[in-house]
Amino acid sequence: MPFPAAMIRRILRFAALVASGCPLAPAAEFHTPNDVDSATLHLWHLDEETIPFSDAGPSPTPLRGLLNGALAGQPSLPGLGTAVSFRSNAGGVPGESNLVGAILAEAPHLVSGNQDNVRADFRYFGKDGAFTYELLIKPEILPGEAGVIASGLLSMDGDGDDRIFNFRIEKQGFLTFMALPHCGATGGGLATIPTTGPHAIATGQWYHVAVTYDGNAGITNNLKLYWTRIDTHPAEANLIGRGTLSNDLNGKTGDLAIGNEARGFNGNAEGEPFPGLIDEVRISGVARHPTDFFFVAPGKRIAPGAKDATAAKPAIPERLDLKLASVLVDASSANLSGKPGEVLRLGSGLHRLDFDFGFSPEPLDADVKLRCQLEGIDERWQETERGMSLTCQALDAGNQVISQAVFSAVGRSDGWETTFDDSKMTRRVEPIYLPAEAVALRLSVSSGSPDTTGLLMVDNIAVSVPGEEEASLWQNGNLTIDGLTPSPGDAPPGWRRDGSDPAIAYLSIRSDGPALALVDGDQMKHGEWTSVQKLNGPPAASRTLVLSWDEAFNVIGGRLNRATYINVPPGAYTFRAIGLAGANQRTGEMIALPIHIDPPFWQRVWFGPAVAAGSVALVAAAAFRHLRRRSKQRLERLRFQNALEQDRSRIARDMHDDLGTRVTVLNLTAALARRDWEKDPAKAQRHLDKMTGAARELVSAMDDLVWAVDPAHDTLDQLGSHLTRLADEMFRDSPVRCRLDIPAELPARPLSAEYRHHIALAVKESLHNVLQHAGPCEVFLSLGLEDETLALMIRDTGRGFDPRSHPDGHGLGNTAGRIREIGGSYALDSSPGHGTSIVLICRLPELPK
Template identity: 45%
Template sequence: MAAVGMTAAALPVAAFQPYEADEHTLHLWHLDEAGPPFKDDGVSPSPLLGLLNGAKAGQPPFPGFGAAISFQPSPGGDRDYGPILLAKQALDSGPKDNVDPPFPIMGNDGAFTIEALVKFNVMPADATGLALDIVSMDDEVADNRVFIFRVEKPGFLCFLPISGSDVRGGGLATLPTSGPHAVNTTDWFHAAVVYDGHESAVNNLKLFWTRLGAGDEAANLIGQGTLTADIGRQLADFAIGNTGNRQGTSSPREFFPGLIDEVRISSIARPTYDFCFVSEDEKKRSDEILRRTPPQVPPLGMLLQQVQVGEQPMVLPRSGQPLVLGPGLHRLDFDFSFLPGVNADPLAVRCRLEGLGDEWHPAARGMTMEWEMLDATGLLLTQRIFATTGSSVGWQIDALSSPMVPRTEPLFIPEGTRKVRVTVSSGTPDTTGTWVIDDLALARSSTPQKNLWVDGGFQQGERMNQIGGVPLHWERRGTEPAIARVMQMRGPSLGLLDAEQQHSAQWTSTRELGVKPAKGGETFLLSWKEAFNVIPGASLRASYLNVPPGEYAFQAIAVGSEPQPATASLAFPLEIKRPIWEREWFIPLAVAAGVLATGLLFFAAYRRRTRHRLAAIKLQHAVERDRARIARDMHDDLGTRVTVLNLAASFVRRAIDGDPEKARQQVVRLESAARDLVTAMDGLVWAVNPSNDTLDHLASHLSAVAQEIFRDSPVRLRISIPDDLPRITLRSDFRHHFALGVKEALHNILKHAGPCEATFTLRFDHGALVAEIADHGEGFDPAIPREGNGLPNLAARFTELGGTCVIESSPGKGTRAIFRCQLPKVPALPRA
């Protein structure tokens, strides 16, 4: 063999080792035997004798742990009941299969630890049984029932204390579905429940789920619970992998579909490092640290855990800083708890929202049903909260096996109530358990038989035969809405099944009341049937609805009675901003803004009137300029031409008898002067006609003028004017002076260029009108001074129009004149 010759110190050692019994080990079954009896190495040994219904020993374990037992059903077993490992050789519906005394499962103070190694063959949701029991001590007789430690099909690790009416609470936690300890069918897991023996202390029960091989040096805590009393010490049917409770011929079908190994029950609440997957060196080191650490009394204080605004968690500010919320009416939920290690059971907790009222109210714990009375606009008038903790009367293992218990409560409804809103909540995130509600009814005291709440039996809705169904007029809310589900009792019912330690959910519904309460308000009767087992966590909750803007401080105080008179308190500031119109600076600012706006209105009106008057003055000046120009043109041009006509007519009259030939010459002169007069009159009429105040008309006029000037002349003219000139309105004075400038440039070609070719181009370029007149005639030297003022007057004309005039010429190479003017906007009178 490979190990021959190796020393003992050199032999390989498994990472994890089976347990060795210590003074706290009540029972320890390694389950390594090939068949019954399975030895118990605890201080109170009880061998297990009944391997029944197809349960198989000698199965592959986690490496280093000998062997395991399979509880997967086989063809040879009782498939309805399922495989089981029992303390006795056979199942019985009476006391014959009860475990023999003594069979302790706890220490003198009630503390215990129950643990096992488990491996699934199928995922819990796919199991054929109703639940997956790991270790149980159950019985057909109600007074003998003790506990069940198991996995629920939805994926919960659950500890159920069921040993009589004195025990309440338990533990329920969701198995991890992600991370290093995610549930699967490949790995082995260590499952444990630990109870510290402190009855009624919050979170005295802890649930652990740890994947073997994850490298942890401490158990992985997945949830906490509360036992309000120690579990019973009576004898019952002890079993592994199933329950020994056989109700006659009925089959509970609670077998574990997989492997179980290394089951240990201890008389203490073992620390998180005292389990098989922690090395012995690490255990010793942790024990030494614990021995050297002096016991400390935890400070009596409280801690704010979470603030929800409108059911949405908020990020808490730094210590001492207030939480600032926007304007409006807000629902505020404060979740708070005592510091770890504080036994809060003997403390009475009261809280208030200072600034909203001075009255102290008890904090809510557990699951709640909240009724809100609203007026026609949805404003809250009053509220009533019914809290639920512990177990309902007759509660069994689960809701399906428990009776529905009727409950009736008075509900005061104010006079102005028109709507009611009910919210059934799973409470603070660390609250766990089950609450099922059915036959919800709201009635007037005078007519209790008439139910005003429509469909209180939850018969209507979508998919009401499924847990994901939605009853009529109801909706889910919360950070984990799947907690709110439809439960199938004797029909669909409203349910909360909460195993989440960090999430919560609500069912909520808003209805019209349907009747008007009596004057001054009226007390109605509220009733429903329920079954519940609610395990409150360490957190408490205080809720405040429709909190208006203002500055507040949430305060909580816990006062202990004798012999513990100590107190603990909590204070947390917050501010809800007022709307802008309610802030101190708003009225002065509004008055100032009003005065400023009035002044601006008066100033705007003044400016409008001033612009109107200025525009009228400008228009009047423009009219006067046009009149002056027309008068000047008529005097300078038409007057001269009329004078020529008069002179020519006088010469004709004197010469008609004495010198007919000379008279004929004067007649020719008279005809030419008349034609020139007609042309001048046409130009004048064109200049003053408003219908010609467009760019198109200006282009047409300039084209006609150019053709008329060069008619019967030695100059050949080419005209280039685009057909798609924009439709732009021009001032009459602009087009008049622009036309005169172009006309003068054309006349200069006729007088000075000689026989040649000439071009006239008119174009629109980026808001400017450009005229270019060029010839290939004689040209001139611009540097040589010339007689007359033609060119300076031409440049001055376009400068007056706000444009430019560029003349380029050289002797023998012709002349080019470029006129460029930005088109001015036509002034218009503003509206009054």
């Protein structure tokens, strides 16, 4: 039994590796190349050292043009033989259309015209229109560093009316399949190449890239894009995005090329070389399952035969349901449970609301119509479309939307070629309505619902009065940029980026000036450009103006339609949507989502009663405060009168007890001196001496009394000075030596007259006891202040006594009573022959509030 051709090819490759002396990699690292199966149309292993490169498919089309520096025989993955390098060129400027880059073409030479087209019977899709295009690639530099317009992978892109498709890597980091003008279809797919995770793009690594189309024309997401890193040992291809073809490809042929585009007319060369290696290129007539590729073990693949059984057109469902896919509030997803009767409740303020909705399952009939209304904002139902859009809104003085017009962009614009650089802009003119209250316009260029992908470019915006198109009311409509070297990250004056991914909005730098661009390859995000401009002059009567702009686009509409409302004020609304999915298709109930936006607190129902209740409460509080203040004032007056009465009573008591006694003694002594003046002059002299001492003590007592009632002395520092002076005077001519430990600087802490009077008398009585009873000795007087507590200690080294035998002697009871009267404590310690210590501790009185 002869060996199969594929087995012979593997044996020869293995033998070549051994003969070349290359080290053999472990078995797990070897890969088995693609085999021809029932779905294979063309298969190029690219193992030849030079042209032609054989086609292992059932209708072979060898590749005969290895041109412009393309180099064969480069090492591929172990087990896959060799690959072709496209890193060279034969002249021109990288990034310009005159670059003559490396290319592998079906024709031996490229010419301007259809002479280099692949033959007319070349098959590149299956019987039902389905196809899979796949390659193995190894990028040597990242897309943004390539320095070329784009990096071509597989294309059939001619020089005239033979432009069919282009499968390539965009400089912005997208993998894209584009249906070109003469293929009979519109749309395509655009997906962001991973930059993180196991399949992140990196230089020097091998990736499997593929695009599949299932043949279900017009159905959203009928096209899929895959990007898979090989060394991760994947179990299936890594899906990175979806797209839509409006129709099957029509079978026309153009210039078939690998690793570049094969366009060669005047002014355009092969300007899209792939900066790396390409191997194992296959075209299949089915949309292969994600497991049906060479890097998946054969036993784990879903073969094309099994797939063919389910590849027929899907059955028409009996009923389609119109569903609300998502709601965005201020560009963030609203938290909705989807339960019937649910109400979307939002806080007060102006809100932007985006509603994404569509049919489920996807209808087969292309004649799908959807209409929506935000009841309370829209006066009539609005018809919606898929795709990207330019929205014009009229704003009043309160910045609220009072009219809106939406202009969609879906499919491919007239003059679209392959990208912004080679496409022609077309002029679009639309009427817009401005109510009399309009004072400003807002323009938004949006990438639409998140599952919409594609490219849109806008420039030369103008708003004018009909018949006066030369004078535009919109400033900077041709989008000039301040500075000499604009970059894609710049923003024209007055414009800003917005959306869940503002990077989708970038500045397209063209030879004739910059333009607003949207490049959306992410089916989970959206971006937009927004600008607001005031209208010159005062508000006029309602009028119709002309909005015009240049545009170029290739937009793949997603499954969902989007309705956007900006600056929705507080109130109660209901979003409604209805749809028709074909003349004979039943559809379910309409969408109805109640929305409640809270009014400002001053407009709420409870605010009036709350204000009234608050006013009453404030009046009552003010009256209560007034009465309380009057009561407090009366209480203070009573306290003052009471304190005054207490001071008067204390002064009267002191004058009676002390001064009165001294005056009585003085009078009695004077009488005795007068009696004895003639009888006993010596005795009379003693009486006079006693009168002198009594008079002196009376003056001292008067000084103490005056000091106690003088408000100028109502401070702690004055008390310290008084005690110092008192001790100095008392022991001046005595055998007792007095030592003071009183701080030189005490705080000017206010003290009541009663407080310092009691303190002063208690100290004076204690010092007097020392003078009278201690004998010749030393006495120590110390004063300290800590945490609002005053501590005084009087200690002598005199005779001492036994307090138990004299419980009330030496005036000790009076001293203790005075200290306790002001809330303090009194402690005495004495013993015969060891002196006496007295400690007075008093809390300073509270300051008046």
